[in-house]
Amino acid sequence: MTTTPRVALFVTCLVDLIRPRIGFASIAALEAAGCEVVVPEAQTCCGQPALNSGDRKTAEDFARRNIALLEGYDQVVVPSGSCAATIRVHYPEILEHDAAWFPRAQALAAKTFEILAYLDEVRGWKPEGVALPTTATYHDSCSGLRELGIKRQPRRLLAAIDGLELKPLAGAETCCGFGGTFCVKYPAISNSIVGEKTAAIDAAGADLLLAGDLGCLMNMAGKLHRDGSPVRAFHAVELLAGMGDGPAIGEEA
Amino acid sequence: MSGGFAERVDAALADPILKLAVERTAGTAEAKRTLAIDAFADFEAARDRAAAIKDHVIANLGGYLERFEANAVAAGAVVHWARTSQEACDIVIGLCKAAGAKSVARSKSMLGEEIGLPHALAEAGITRVETDLAEHIIQLSGERPSHIIWPAMHKTREQVSVLFKANHRDPHTEETIAAMAESARRHLREGMLAADVGICGANFLIADTGAVCTVTNEGNAELSLVPPRMQIVTAGIEKIVPSMGHAVHMLRMLARSATGAPLTQYTTFYTGPKRPGDRDGPEEMHIVLVDNGRTAMREDGLAEMLRCIRCGACMNHCVVFRQIGGHAYGGTYPGPMGAVLTPAIDGLAANRDLPNACTLNGKCQEVCPVRIPLPTLLRGWREKSWREGLEPKATRAGIGLWAWAARRPRLYRTATATALTALRLLGRTGWLSNVPLAGGWTRHRDLPKPAAESFMAQYKKGQRQ
Amino acid sequence: MTARDAILSRLGGTMTPSAIADEAAALLVAPERPPVAMTALEETFAERLALPSVAASYDRIADWSEVPEAVRRYCAANGLPVVLCLPPDPRLTALDWDGVTLHDGAAPDEDAALAIARCGVAETGSLVFETSPEAPMLPNFLALHHLVIVPTLVAHLEDAILPGAQPRAHYWVTGVSGTTDIEGTYVRGAHGPRFLHVIRLATPLKR
Numbered sequence: 002m003t004t005t006p007r008v009a010l011f012v013t014c015l016v017d018l019i020r021p022r023i024g025f026a027s028i029a030a031l032e033a034a035g036c037e038v039v040v041p042e043a044q045t046c047c048g049q050p051a052l053n054s055g056d057r058k059t060a061e062d063f064a065r066r067n068i069a070l071l072e073g074y075d076q077v078v079v080p081s082g083s084c085a086a087t088i089r090v091h092y093p094e095i096l097e098h099d100a101a102w103f104p105r106a107q108a109l110a111a112k113t114f115e116i117l118a119y120l121d122e123v124r125g126w127k128p129e130g131v132a133l134p135t136t137a138t139y140h141d142s143c144s145g146l147r148e149l150g151i152k153r154q155p156r157r158l159l160a161a162i163d164g165l166e167l168k169p170l171a172g173a174e175t176c177c178g179f180g181g182t183f184c185v186k187y188p189a190i191s192n193s194i195v196g197e198k199t200a201a202i203d204a205a206g207a208d209l210l211l212a213g214d215l216g217c218l219m220n221m222a223g224k225l226h227r228d229g230s231p232v233r234a235f236h237a238v239e240l241l242a243g244m245g246d247g248p249a250i251g252e253e254a
Numbered sequence: 255m256s257g258g259f260a261e262r263v264d265a266a267l268a269d270p271i272l273k274l275a276v277e278r279t280a281g282t283a284e285a286k287r288t289l290a291i292d293a294f295a296d297f298e299a300a301r302d303r304a305a306a307i308k309d310h311v312i313a314n315l316g317g318y319l320e321r322f323e324a325n326a327v328a329a330g331a332v333v334h335w336a337r338t339s340q341e342a343c344d345i346v347i348g349l350c351k352a353a354g355a356k357s358v359a360r361s362k363s364m365l366g367e368e369i370g371l372p373h374a375l376a377e378a379g380i381t382r383v384e385t386d387l388a389e390h391i392i393q394l395s396g397e398r399p400s401h402i403i404w405p406a407m408h409k410t411r412e413q414v415s416v417l418f419k420a421n422h423r424d425p426h427t428e429e430t431i432a433a434m435a436e437s438a439r440r441h442l443r444e445g446m447l448a449a450d451v452g453i454c455g456a457n458f459l460i461a462d463t464g465a466v467c468t469v470t471n472e473g474n475a476e477l478s479l480v481p482p483r484m485q486i487v488t489a490g491i492e493k494i495v496p497s498m499g500h501a502v503h504m505l506r507m508l509a510r511s512a513t514g515a516p517l518t519q520y521t522t523f524y525t526g527p528k529r530p531g532d533r534d535g536p537e538e539m540h541i542v543l544v545d546n547g548r549t550a551m552r553e554d555g556l557a558e559m560l561r562c563i564r565c566g567a568c569m570n571h572c573v574v575f576r577q578i579g580g581h582a583y584g585g586t587y588p589g590p591m592g593a594v595l596t597p598a599i600d601g602l603a604a605n606r607d608l609p610n611a612c613t614l615n616g617k618c619q620e621v622c623p624v625r626i627p628l629p630t631l632l633r634g635w636r637e638k639s640w641r642e643g644l645e646p647k648a649t650r651a652g653i654g655l656w657a658w659a660a661r662r663p664r665l666y667r668t669a670t671a672t673a674l675t676a677l678r679l680l681g682r683t684g685w686l687s688n689v690p691l692a693g694g695w696t697r698h699r700d701l702p703k704p705a706a707e708s709f710m711a712q713y714k715k716g717q718r719q
Numbered sequence: 720m721t722a723r724d725a726i727l728s729r730l731g732g733t734m735t736p737s738a739i740a741d742e743a744a745a746l747l748v749a750p751e752r753p754p755v756a757m758t759a760l761e762e763t764f765a766e767r768l769a770l771p772s773v774a775a776s777y778d779r780i781a782d783w784s785e786v787p788e789a790v791r792r793y794c795a796a797n798g799l800p801v802v803l804c805l806p807p808d809p810r811l812t813a814l815d816w817d818g819v820t821l822h823d824g825a826a827p828d829e830d831a832a833l834a835i836a837r838c839g840v841a842e843t844g845s846l847v848f849e850t851s852p853e854a855p856m857l858p859n860f861l862a863l864h865h866l867v868i869v870p871t872l873v874a875h876l877e878d879a880i881l882p883g884a885q886p887r888a889h890y891w892v893t894g895v896s897g898t899t900d901i902e903g904t905y906v907r908g909a910h911g912p913r914f915l916h917v918i919r920l921a922t923p924l925k926r
Binding site for chain 3: 275278279281282283293294295296297299300303306307310313314315316317319320329335336337341385386387388391404405406407409410411414431432434435436438439442443444446447463464465471472473474476477480481491496497498499500502503505506513515516517518519520521522523524525526527528529530531532533534535543545549552553
């Protein structure tokens with residue numbers, strides 16, 4: 002590509018508050034892939050908590066707000082499958098009845114991407130000169146997998162990291178039990194699900210757990226830590242940006 | 255099944271035997287389905303066709319029901335219509351009484367469970383012989399089905415053994431599953447051959463022949479329906495398919511999705527009562543077409559749910575079902591399809607937990623042979639519950655507060671900065687293990703300590719890590 | 720208003736009958752199904768019978784006169800008394816059953832029943848039956864051993880559909896009476912046959 006796209010980074014509320022590192026890794030990777038990255042200042046949340054709680058009116062408000070905020074950029078990139086899917090899949094669904102906003106929702110949806118899919122499929126990018134001699138296993142977060150078709154993209158990108166060996170995870174496509182507000186509304190069920198997930202992660206025998214969604218990562222890493230597992234967790238984009246040698250989720254810098 | 259959803263879930267999660275039993279059966283079903291689908295070229299196109307067949311029928315349901323009725327009547331059957339479960343049970347009990355029936359043999363039917371037929375038969379003093387092995391087990395234990403294909407999925411072999419020894423006249427002596435099944439065979443055969451009426455559901459109703467299709471692997475439907483002098487079918491009105499050809503396609507999808515087999519062992523199409531000269535078969539065949547909320551579902555945005563062919567794949571693949579089993583759902587139908595159906599049949603107010611107790615991971619939709627958008631339908635119930643004020647006050651307040659702040663970016667930044675500082679005071683390491691108001695999280699897992707400064711604050715300062 | 724009218728009044732569609740018929744027919748064009756080579760019907764059918772979910776034994780004879788010997792052979796191989804429930808079908812009653820004890824009504828604990836399928840289906844290994852005065856249904860579900868003569872084969876389930884007026888029952892048998900209701904473990908002979916034996920007749924008798 003010869004032109005430099007002007008890309009808005011929608012950082013997501015969890016990355017903003019819990020792990021800013023993923024936001025900076027995203028900027029680094031996008032810039033390496035030839036993008037001009039802008040972080041719109043008025044962004045907060047995609048509205049998913051309202052959408053999944055049934056508060057349709059609030060979800061629609063957030064959709065309109067974010068459409069107005071983001072539609073002026075060439076593309077919008079999100080370091081989360083579920084937040085990207087909220088914009089790409091659900092904004093047009095919930096605004097279908099609104100003649101003024103529906104076309105705008107569709108237009109934004111068409112240019113909004115989850116970051117790993119964007120780097121791999123849209124930019125055709127691979128990390129260069131990034132080395133991390135360790136083993137990792139990858140969990141496919143549900144929204145990215147089933148709503149956006151993200152499966153091969155992260156594996157192709159991670160394969161370009163020197164020395165990184167990916168080990169298979171049994172049940173990699175099985176939900177980790179996070180489910181947004183589900184995990185605090187039904188904590189006992191969620192705990193039972195994530196317990197099976199972390200047992201599979203431990204059995205994979207890798208040093209690192211990788212995924213593309215911070216919510217799922219916090220759930221799995223929090224359970225691993227509670228149970229004393231040595232497995233450390235990162236968002237995949239942190240490794241791609243050459244930041245895999247820093248503190249993992251829950252480790253102080 | 256007492257108490258609310260939360261109590262039932264706690265009881266289920268505290269039961270290691272339940273977990274083991276569910277895992278054995280659902281795990282096997284999942285593996286077998288995967289093999290069958292992998293061996294079937296173009297399963298995705300077959301799912302499209304199956305969904306299209308059902309949508310075609312649902313869009314034209316009135317005409318198809320009339321055509322089915324006309325053909326069934328022409329073949330000698332009597333067709334009855336019931337708006338509610340009460341009307342349906344009244345019709346069945348009335349028929350049994352008119353026939354002077356003392357005992358009925360019943361072949362497993364989820365619709366029968368839905369309308370409360372077992373209870374209605376008991377109230378009428380009619381002996382009920384459940385002939386499906388699993389239904390027999392739960393009849394002995396006084397329970398309801400916990401799965402639509404394997405109603406006794408929650409029972410271990412040891413529990414079944416105790417039940418059979420206490421109830422069978424000539425029980426097994428060897429503690430094997432084969433010997434237990436043999437004990438049930440001896441016990442049930444007598445009841446089937448002596449029944450006055452045979453009652454079944456329908457997997458499909460064939461509009462252009464008036465035939466009723468049942469599928470079983472045990473052959474218990476045929477043994478329950480051929481010897482008695484009267485056959486009664488209770489069927490949901492959505493069970494219609496236009497012709498035998500359409501039924502064949504749906505049968506291919508049903509068997510593979512349910513058990514991974516290319517076809518059920520016994521697939522039977524009954525058209526009217528026995529014919530002159532026939533050696534066996536009932537003198538009378540009655541078909542009760544039951545609405546019980548289905549026309550309302552069609553009108554109220556749940557038409558896609560009427561595609562359901564009751565294969566059970568959604569629950570076999572559901573992470574929540576796999577943890578809590580079927581009884582915790584509290585309705586006739588468990589799992590994702592039950593979480594959509596139960597609020598429609600039994601009311602949303604008492605069942606608002608069902609559509610909420612789901613991670614929306616989409617696996618159920620991925621395996622559904624008729625492509626029911628189950629997560630979308632579950633979201634629809636959540637919206638209705640919110641609109642009708644059924645969601646808990648704390649949830650409404652929490653979402654409301656968050657939304658109020660998140661629509662005001664500057665205030666949001668100030669508020670979250672304060673919260674981050676407060677949260678960071680709760681732990682000395684990078685992990686928090688006990689956070690006030692976040693017990694749902696920290697009861698079971700640690701929370702990574704939030705950043706000292708949010709991404710937006712750091713970015714604004716031009717500070718790169 | 721009757722329940723019938725109340726239900727039907729809410730189910731009106733907007734399509735004309737001919738449009739409905741056209742759409743229904745279009746939904747049957749080129750169905751996705753397991754491929755079956757017409758040149759390999761026999762082999763495919765035999766393979767399907769051997770699947771664990773069907774698990775039928777298989778014998779092959781040249782004509783109807785060999786049926787009694789095939790039955791004796793099966794009984795001997797399985798240590799069964801040579802006693803058989805035989806439907807009143809002239810294709811069977813006309814045969815020489817010397818040495819075989821016959822009766823036409825199945826007992827509750829019947830050991831073996833013989834039946835004639837209209838056809839076998841290569842796609843699934845299914846055996847297709849219809850009830851008639853000469854073809855009762857109950858013996859095929861009561862007996863422990865179900866012996867079935869298969870005079871002809873078709874490729875797919877669609878080919879087994881009986882056109883026109885239907886008999887009381889049209890049924891497909893694809894294996895034995897099995898259950899996985901206790902811990903998902905497969906047990907044969909849940910209520911009906913535990914053994915299914917297919918006798919493939921290569922040259923059917925003209926009726």
